[in-house]
Structures are given as C-alpha cells and as structure tokens.
Amino acid sequence: MRMRQRFTITGQVQGVGFRPFVYRIALDRGVTGSVNNSSDGVLIEIQGDAGQVGGFAEDLTSKLPPLARIVTLDSEPMEPVDGEDGFIILESTRKSGHSVLISPDVATCQDCLDDMNDPANRRYRYPFTNCTNCGPRYTITRSIPYDRPQTSMARFTLCPECAAEYTDPLDRRFHAQPNACPRCGPRTWLTDRDGLVIAQGDESLRRLARELADGRIAAVKGLGGFHLVCDAGSRRTVARLRERKHRPDKPLAVMVPDMATARRLALVSQAEEEWLTGIRRPIVLTAKKRPFPLARSVAPDTDFVGLMLPYTPLHHILLHDYAELKGPEAALVMTSGNMSAEPICLDNDEALERLASIADIFLFHNRDILIRTDDSVVRVNPATGAPVFMRRARGFVPTPVFLPAKGETVLGVGPELKCTLTLTKGDQAFSSQHIGNMSNLETLEFHNEIRAHLEDILQVKPRLIVRDLHPDYMTTALAEELGRKRGLPVAALQHHYAHIHAVLAENRFEGPVIGLALDGTGFGEDGTIWGGECLLVDPTTLDHQRLAHFTRFRLPGGEAAVREPWRIAQAALWELGVREPGAYAWPWLNQFAAESRFLPQVLEKGINAPRTSSCGRLFDGVAALCGLASTITYEGQAAILLERAQDMDEAGAYPCPLKSDDPVALDTLSLVAAALDDLERGEPVGRIARRFHRGLINGLTEMAFSFSMLLDIHHVALSGGVMQNLTLASELPLALEGAGLIPLVHTQLPPNDGCISLGQAAWGMRKLLNEP
Secondary structure, eight states, X not given: OOEEEEEEEEEEEESSSHXXXXXXXXXXXXXXXXXXXXXXXXXXXXXXXXXXXXXXXXXXXXXXXXXXEEEEEEEEEEOOOTTOOSEEEOOOOOOSSOOEEEOOOBOOOHHHHHHHTOTTSTTTTOTTOOBTTBBOOGGGBOSSSOOGGGBTTTTSOOOHHHHHHHHOTTSTTTTOTTOOOTTTSOOEEEEETTOOEEEETHHHHHHHHHHHHTTOOEEEEOSSSEEEEEETTOXXXXXXXXXXXXXXXXXXXXXXXXXXXXXXXXXXXXXXXXXXXXXXXXXXXXEEOSSOSXXXXXXXXXXXXXXXXXXXXXXXXXXXXXXXXXXXXOOEEEEESSSTTSOOOOSHHHHHHHHTTTOSEEEEESSOOSSOOOOOEEEEOTTTOOEEEEEOXXXXXXXXXXXXXXXXXXXXXXXXXSBOOEEEEEEEEEEOOOOBOOOSHHHHHHHHHHHHHHHHHHTOOOSEEEEESOTTOHHHHHHHHHHHHHTOOEEEEOHHHHHHHHHHHHTTOOSOEEEEEEEEEEEOTTSSEEEEEEEEEOTTTOOEEEEEEEOOEEOTTTHHHHHOHHHHHHHHHHHTTOOSOXXXXXXXXXXXXXXXXXXXHHHHHTTTOOEEOOHHHHHHHHHHHTTSOSSOSSTTHHHHHHHHTOOTTOOOOOOOOEEOOSSEEEOTHHHHHHHHHHHHTTOOHHHHHHHHHHHHHHHHHHHHHHHHHHHTOOEEEEESGGGGSHHHHHHHHHHXXXXXXXXXXXXXXXXXXXXXXXXXXXXXXXXXXXXX
16 A cells, blocks of 8 residues: 655755665656755655665665754654656755754865875876765855755866766765866965965975975865864974974874874874874874984974874875875974964955965865864873863864753854854854954954854844853953943853853753863952852753852963963962972072062062962962973963872872862862972972872862762762863762762863853753743
C-alpha cells in the first residue's frame, strides 16, 4: 500500500551535501518525491510502500554526510500523490525567519586533495578546490538559504564542466556553492609591498615558497583573513617579524605540512593528533621536543608550541612547495595578519595599507572574504582528553551552544578584553568568533560588523541587551548607545557572575552551584577589582551571592601594575608587613630601585592603588617575587613562566587557609609569605612554583567543600582565564572530585573572557523568562 511522508529537518543541513545525500538514499530505497532547502530547514516528501518509507527514514539519520548535524526532525503523514514517477530536487524557497544552522568553514577533504595531487585532473594544484564535504562556508556567506547567489562566489560564473558537476545529484560537488576550477574560479597573484605584480596563478605560490625560504615575510590571504608568514626555523626572520609587528614575546603559531613534521617538532598525543588532523583544524598547543628544531623565539616563554596543519588547498600547496625547498623540518610561522590589538585584515587593499610596514610580499586572491575570522586555538586537558579553548573562531563559529530552555532573543555584548558577542535564538546561543580587545575604533567597527551579520543571517532582533557592570568599558558605551537607538532595555551583569552563567549554559545545568571565577580583572559590585571569587549562582532564579574572595592587596599604579608585576609582588609583601628586603634580595631592585623606594608612599596613601582580589594578579606577583618576570609584554606572560618553572616531582604545598572575614576570605597572601620564606632559605624556584600551585588548588578545594557542606550544593562551576593554566585545568577538577564534589568546566568556549558574552546572553534570556 502506498504511503507518503513529509519530513522537516533543521540544523546544519544546508551547504553540507544534504540534498544530494537525500537524493541518493531516495534512489537506493526506490521512493518518489522531492527535497528542497527552505527557511524552515530542509523539506522532504517521499512516497512508496511501508518498507521503502521506513528504510528511507532509517537512512536519513544513520548515514548522514560528514558535515551534517540534525537538530530537529519532524515527520507527518500526507495523502499520496497520483502520477509521481521519480524523486527531484526543487529550487530553494525563502521567507523571513529560518531554522537553519550555517556550517563553519572546514578543512579540505581527502577526495579534494586527491584531485589536487593528480596531474591529469583539471584541479591539479588548484588552490580553491572544494566539494560539499569541505571548504569555506561561514566566511563567504551573506545570508540564508545557503545558495551561491548568497555567497562571495556569486561573481564567478561556472564553466560547463563545473556546472555539470553542480547539477548532477550523484556528484559530490552537486550544489557545492563554492565549486570552481582554474577555468572559472578565483585566482592568486603575488605582489611586492607597492602592489606591483611579481607572479600570477600557480607560479605565485611556487615563487612565494622560494621567497619565504630566502627569509622574506609575506602577508598571505587565506580563508578568514590574512596571515603574516615567515620561516619558523630562522631566528633572524622571526626576530624581524616580531620587531615589525610589535610583538616581542607572545607565542607565534606554526603551520607544518603533515603529521610527520609535527612529530619531529613536538610530543603529540593521540587526542592532539585528532584535533590537528580533524575537519576543524585549530592551532593545537603541543609540548615541544628537546632540542626544539625551530627558532627559540617562536615561543620563548613556554614549553609548548602552537601547531596547525594546512586546512585550505592554498595552504596545502604552499606547505608542499616549501617542504620541497626546506626538507623534513619545514615549518612556517603563520600568525594573524594585523598589527597588535587590531582586527585581522580582510581584503587586499586593506592588507596593503595596514601591513606594508610588516610584510615584504603579498599573496592575494579574488575570492572575497565576507566575515573576518581568526584561527581557533585549543589545548588538550591531559587529565580528561577534553579541549580547553584559548580562542574560538574558525572551524567552530557559528556552531551554537544549546541552552536548557527556549526564550526570546538577547544580545550579550561581551567584555573589554578577548571580546566576543552572543545572540540567542530559541534554545540556541550563537557566540561570535574572537573579536579581540576593545581598545580602538577598528575593533569597535569589527564588533558592529559581526553583530549586524549575525542578526542578518539568524534573522533575529534582540529584546534585551546585556553588558558588563564596568562603567568605562567600550562595550558598555556600545550597549547603551544601541539601546537608545533601538528603544531596547539594557541590563548590567557583573563580570564574574557572567563567567559562571557561561559555564552553566555550556553544561545546560539549571540548578544552583558554587562558582569559582578565577581571572585577572573584573569590576566588582563593591567598586573594587574582583578576580578570585567564590560565588553562589542560581541560573534559574538568578540569585547571586559573593560567598568568599581571595585576600585583597593593592595594585600600585593601577594598569602599570599589570604591565610591571614587580609592583604587585612588593604590594603583597607590604600587606604582609615586609617593608624592605631581608635575606632574599628583591629581583626587581636592579631595574626599578627608585620606583621601589617610592612605592610604600603610594601604598600607604592608596593613591592610584585600587584594591583587588584577583587570582591572575596573584600569579603575576609570585612570578615577579621569584624573579621570573618583573615586566611583561603580553597578558598572562608572568603566569605562563610561573607554571613552566614548576618542579613536578615536588610533593609539598603551601598553606592557603580560609579566614572568617565578611565575606569569608581565602588567605592567598599566605602563599606569598610561604614563597618568601622558601626564597630566603634558598629553595629552588621550581619547588616554590609547584608548592604555590598545589597550595592554591588545595585552598580552592577546601573553600568549595566548606560552602558545599554549608549550602548542600555539590556542583562547582569553574571559569575565568586562570582556568587556561594547564595545571589548574587538569588538577583542580580532580581535587574537587576527590572531595566528593562535581566540577562543571568549559568545553565549547574559552574559560577566559571569550565566554563572557554567552553568560550575559544566557542570564538575559532567563531574566526575560522570569518576568511576569
């Protein structure tokens, strides 16, 4: 008996080869009907006998294409249609609003690599080869439905051969919107810094490889913007790049041609290899091999190197050519194409203007990048194998975080540093790619650009805007201005509560928790600078309470203390009653003796010396006390050096008790006192660093356990930039579990301020739900 069924499917089902997949299983099962993309998702109608229809429905969920992801699948019976004799793919339909997820950009698949490596194939060495299983998506998409006219490929008319692939439902390039070949698609060319063309087409990549091998610095247009590229093995070239980019110490990412090269440079675990070789291809922080074959200045402060493998055809060709010139240890520095603190460059003219003082040569192409997107950065937690995000962007955005409840659309504008923004839609939260530090007009424009784009592709308008509590953040002014223009309410959420709401949103957890928010800076409800906080957070009732904090100390000079951690060390000693050096000579006196003599007056009078409970600043102070970093050139540098210095064979731990102040305080200054005692006894810095980390973990565990017993709450949410410290990320959850507690951690967004906008948006959505 004939029957007819209609399926409506939402999720990541456009631009991923879903319609040809449906077409093929329809032919396999012998059903008739149709499939088309719509604003509601993918609509399928099939007709056949019960066995055919049942088999089709089973294949629909069990044989998905690699990039497809079903969120909802609804089916309903329909009346059979007489005279239907085949299965067809209909034109896309469009209306306002949609239920479709856009795929992130994904790495080149093996089939396309085979095409590129075959001299008889017309796509041999073609740097824009792709199919429905790979290639650009988000960075070339203007709007939904995801069809070629809505992408930056609209300007390229398909040649007859590509058009035949595009219209053949049995071809893997059927409706592959970026489909192209050398005859009809984008092209590359190489110029000098004045824009004079040096080489074109395939020769531009071969010439680029030779120039890089000769020590040139190149700006290379990629998938989501430009990279600055140079020989990672050349000390002089890397030093020149750092000097021109004004980035003296911060680690640089390195791209290698294959896993064999990666293993020659680093100790790569199985979990790290899976991230390196997967479809998302982030930068993965891996332990350096010793001796390290590349220039030490690639990552001078850490035992880790950020590696990535090629993820576009252009990168594959370039690294292949470069390896032929440089041999088995070929590696290229591939860092964001920008000046420090600015957004990554997007188009050719912008790159020539902004990067001419850095790059000697420029590799351009004429496929427009619509959305600038940096590389993602992850490290693997060795205790769990789970990712710890340092930066979430290419390969992951715009994949949503699924929330525990549906609600109205809310915009979280994010913080000042490591900013992202988040828009909610139903039970999904769409957090943007890394935007950066909101310290200049260019980054503000980038923020507005991404907000407008997300509103457009999601076809949503927020009902509420949520910002940070800090009155002077650029995002605060942005939120207030946007609220005035649109007549929308603007709500403020304290920074560390936003951290905890973010990790709860990722875990879809709706009960009350004890939150440990550990970071550098956040404007507190009492006007002081928070950063080492034990919080009670209920994501359903939105009840908040500050249960405890780290011992406070002053930041003499305010922001100057962040750049010069020796000030923090001396301020912490001053709180302990230590006014001058004893048996241990303070390491900063050689460089800052005059400033050091003046500091007690600043501390005594409290002039430009705000009080803080910051965990991040505590790390900075201990690192400076140990002589590891009196000054820093990038955020987190002192803490990285302190973590690196640990002697992991050391079993001791400094005391870090709770003090019954109001609120309760974790006596973190006792860690400083114990470190000073050991330094005066001549203990090695490695032991001191390890005892500090272990003592802090023990103190945090004791604090969480005490409030767990008091409040009968057993889940502990962990967030904040300090949770990117691999020691805390791996050991603190285990310590909490050992105390009978249940840790909740980030696995989809960074624990740093990149998660703040998610916490703001999730809180705001619940706020609207709770309103009468």
